[in-house]
Amino acid sequence: MTHSNNSLATAVMACTLALTGVNAQADVTTLTFEVVNNTSGALKLNRSSWELSLAAPGFFDVDPYGEHSFEANYQTNFGYPRKTPATLREVISYANGDRECTFTTALRVTQSFGVFKPALSATRSASATSTGMDDVKCEARVTEKTDEAPLNYSVRFTMG
Known part of the structure; x- marks a missing residue:
């Protein structure tokens, strides 16, 4: 290989490594819950995937006819290469006696080709189901979202 071919190969490899390093960098996606x-x-928060012992006692509780908001942060990586959609899914349930609502939210991200980074397409969903012994009205909806990575969003869960 000639000197100019070596220099070109080195430059291409350096650019490839630099771009791969940028795309492989993990982001933190913030999901805001409004209960x-x-x-x-x-x-009372009855079930979740979080380590509840790390929060102060009663932190997730919601007073009668009240509202409570909190955030959860998730490590995400929307860089190349990814053949299947990236999915973030969270299931929580709140109970009041024999009444319980199970809330589910999901973020599904697909990639398409981009010059320096992938083009991302995100869909978000929220659902609610009455799962207790006594039936109760449960509602869920996505209230806010960002279209750029890290694709933060908010969900509003209502019970009663």
Whole structure:
């Protein structure tokens, strides 16, 4: 190989490594939960995937006819290469006596070709189901979202 071919190969490899390093960098996606209690009793977080012992006792509780918001941060990576969609899914449930709502939210991200980084297409969903012994009205909806990585969004869960 000639000197100019060596220099070109080195430059191409350096650019490739630099771009790969940028695309492989992990982001933190923030999901904001807004929990609304339209019942006469306090809501207690009954189930989640979080380590609840790290939070202060009662941190997730929602007073009667009150609201409570909190954020959860998730390590995400939307860089190349990814053949399947990236999915972030969270399931939580709140209970008040024999009434319980199970709330689910999901972020699904697909990639398409981009020159320096992938073009991202995100879909978000939120759903709610009454899962207790006594039936209760449960609602869920996505309220805010950003279209650029790290694709933060907010969900509003209502019970009662």
